[in-house]
Amino acid sequence: MLRLPRLRYLRPPSAAAAAAAVAELGPRGMLVAGGTDLFPKLKRRQMDPDTLVGLAHLRELRRVTGSAAGGFELGALVTLSEAAGHPELAASLPGYAEAAGLVSSPPLRNVGTIGGNLCVDTRCNYYDMTYEWRRSIGFCMKKDGDICLVAPGSPRCWAVSSSDTAPVAIALDATAVLAGPDGERELPVAALYRDDGIEYLAKRPHEVLTALRLPPADGARTAYVKLRRRGSIDFPIAGAAVALWLDGPTVTRARIVLSAVGSRPVEATAADEFLAGKRPTPEVITEAAELAAKPAKPLDNADLAHFWRKRMVRVVVERAIEQAAGRA
Ligand SMILES: Cc1cc2nc3c(=O)[nH]c(=O)nc-3n(C[C@H](O)[C@H](O)[C@H](O)COP(=O)(O)OP(=O)(O)OC[C@H]3O[C@@H](n4cnc5c(N)ncnc54)[C@H](O)[C@@H]3O)c2cc1C
Ligand code: SF4
Numbered sequence: 001m002l003r004l005p006r007l008r009y010l011r012p013p014s015a016a017a018a019a020a021a022v023a024e025l026g027p028r029g030m031l032v033a034g035g036t037d038l039f040p041k042l043k044r045r046q047m048d049p050d051t052l053v054g055l056a057h058l059r060e061l062r063r064v065t066g067s068a069a070g071g072f073e074l075g076a077l078v079t080l081s082e083a084a085g086h087p088e089l090a091a092s093l094p095g096y097a098e099a100a101g102l103v104s105s106p107p108l109r110n111v112g113t114i115g116g117n118l119c120v121d122t123r124c125n126y127y128d129m130t131y132e133w134r135r136s137i138g139f140c141m142k143k144d145g146d147i148c149l150v151a152p153g154s155p156r157c158w159a160v161s162s163s164d165t166a167p168v169a170i171a172l173d174a175t176a177v178l179a180g181p182d183g184e185r186e187l188p189v190a191a192l193y194r195d196d197g198i199e200y201l202a203k204r205p206h207e208v209l210t211a212l213r214l215p216p217a218d219g220a221r222t223a224y225v226k227l228r229r230r231g232s233i234d235f236p237i238a239g240a241a242v243a244l245w246l247d248g249p250t251v252t253r254a255r256i257v258l259s260a261v262g263s264r265p266v267e268a269t270a271a272d273e274f275l276a277g278k279r280p281t282p283e284v285i286t287e288a289a290e291l292a293a294k295p296a297k298p299l300d301n302a303d304l305a306h307f308w309r310k311r312m313v314r315v316v317v318e319r320a321i322e323q324a325a326g327r328a
Contacts, residue, residue, distance in 0.1 A: 002043035002130065008051040015061065015208040020181035021053045023206035029053055031208060033077060036104070036112040037120050045131035046121075046143055061115075061210055068092030071216045076115025076209045081106070083114050083165075093172065093214060094327065095222025095241055095320075099164045102226045105233040115209045118166055118176065118189065122159035122197045122263055123235060124301040126150060142198050150301040158299050159197030160260050166193070167241035167257035167265040168224050169212060177211040178203055184210070193264035200263055219245055223323035225316045226259070229303050236260040237303050238313050240292070240320040244280070251275045256288075256321070261296035261313060268292035268317070280325040289318040 012018040022029045030049040032038050033056060041047055055061065061075040064086050072089055083089065084101030103109055103117060126134070126149040127142045139145030141157055148154045169176075169189040176189050187203075189212070194202050203209070221244045228234035239259035245252050254275035256268040271292035278284045293313040298306040 002040075004039065004042055005045070005048070007042070007049070010051060010053045011057055012053060015055070015058060015179040015210045016181055016183075018053050018055060018058075019179055019206045019208045021051075022208075023181055025049075025051055025053070027205075031055060031119075033113040033116040034079070034108075034111040036108045037116060041121065041128075044129065046127065055115075055208065064089065066214075068217050072214045074114055074212045074214070076118075076211055077113050080104075080109035080112050080114060080117060080165075084109065089214075092217040093168075093220070093222050095224045095243065095324065096165065096168045096172065096214065099168045099224040099226075099239075099241065102224065103164045104235075108233075114165060114212055117163050118169065118192065118212065119201060119209060120163050122157075122200045123162045124150065124157075124159040124197065125303075126301060127159055150299050157197030158263060158301060159200070160298075160302050161193065161200065161262060161264045162235045162260050163265070164224070164226060164236055164239060164259060167239060167259045168222065168243075169214070170265050170267065171241045171243040171255040171257045172214055172220065172222070173255075174215065175213045176203075176209055177213065178207040179210045180204065180207050186213070190265075190267070195262065195264050197263045221246065221324045221327040223320045223327070225320040225323065227309075227312050227316050234303065238296070238298070238309050238316050240313070240317040241265075242317070242320040242324040244275070244321070244324045246325075249279050251278055251280055251325075254288075256292045256317060258292065258296055258313060258317070260302065261298050261309070266295050268295060270294065271317070275321075280321060285318055285321045285325070288321060289314045292317040 061077040066072040090097035226239040243255045258266040296313040298309040
């Protein structure tokens with residue numbers, strides 16, 4: 001049985017105090033919300049903080065406010081189940097609710113938070129393993145080693161961004177509210193990520209994500225389609241978030257963002273531009289999906305064969321566009 005290491009647990013009175021505590025602790029401290037990703041990783045010794053700075057008791061961060069017309073604000077501690085089951089949110093932005101409802105499994109969605117989902121660690125078959133497994137084959141640069149075992153000549157880590165909700169948030173031009181010890185700032189969710197499997201977040205390590213702001217739907221038609229081995233629990237191995245704005249039968253604007261095909265969510269801008277001004281006919285959707293799949297670069301470090309995953313990107317994009325276009 002894998003056990004957690006011995007850890008100190010702090011319960012700061014506010015998000016600003018949590019950020020101050022992590023800033024003071026440096027690499028010895030880590031934030032924890034639901035712990036659904038962090039606790040298994042600590043058991044596998046993929047990180048080694050000696051102190052966890054808890055957020056779960058901060059009730060003021062567990063609210064959904066706003067409306068379809070004015071935009072929603074989701075506190076970072078809103079659980080994935082709460083986001084997926086919020087009636088008004090699900091009615092106006094079904095793509096976001098679908099993504100939250102497709103994360104992992106019901107017990108983990110009841111505890112896992114939308115903030116933790118945006119900040120969730122990148123994944124790799126050579127990293128998401130026990131300490132003993134990793135030691136037996138030789139550590140990699142993401143933890144304890146100095147080479148990449150997937151691409152040995154590479155100077156960087158290619159671990160995979162595996163958040164289901166981040167691509168939808170980006171497609172909707174959502175922003176993240178970040179609290180530091182001295183105040184808050186807001187930045188686009190698209191700017192929250194770096195294309196690097198190790199330093200995958202662009203926020204300062206101590207900053208606490210306190211809220212996700214989803215702008216007014218403004219007629220957006222959204223969908224999220226996810227590919228994984230077991231529909232009951234697994235992380236995505238490819239996924240497509242789509243937001244379409246139409247004027248009558250014609251697409252005026254499109255956003256397609258892919259999950260699990262790079263170290264950050266991948267924005268398929270060529271496909272977005274191609275769709276604008278066109279009717280989403282089957283031929284147009286097929287061509288858009290071909291374009292969207294081009295920037296996807298799956299490597300041999302996630303479930304199932306990477307060349308098959310690459311081929312399936314086109315399929316998930318096609319289905320997501322069809323679903324979004326078909327929504328009133
Ligand atoms: C078996 C299994 C299957 C899973 N399947 C999926 C899946 O299909 N899709 C998916 O997206 N995820 C999946 N996950 C990962 C995880 O359950 C979710 O991503 C969940 O939303 C994480 O939220 P949490 O609150 O539990 O985060 P935690 O585990 O508490 O934290 C995750 C990371 O985010 C940081 N963090 C948490 N909250 C904040 C905050 N407010 N501000 C700043 N940093 C913060 C933590 O420091 C940590 O680095 C799976 C996990 C398991 C164990
Ligand atoms: S991509 Fe390479 S460096 Fe990154 S976790 Fe995997 S093996 Fe390690």
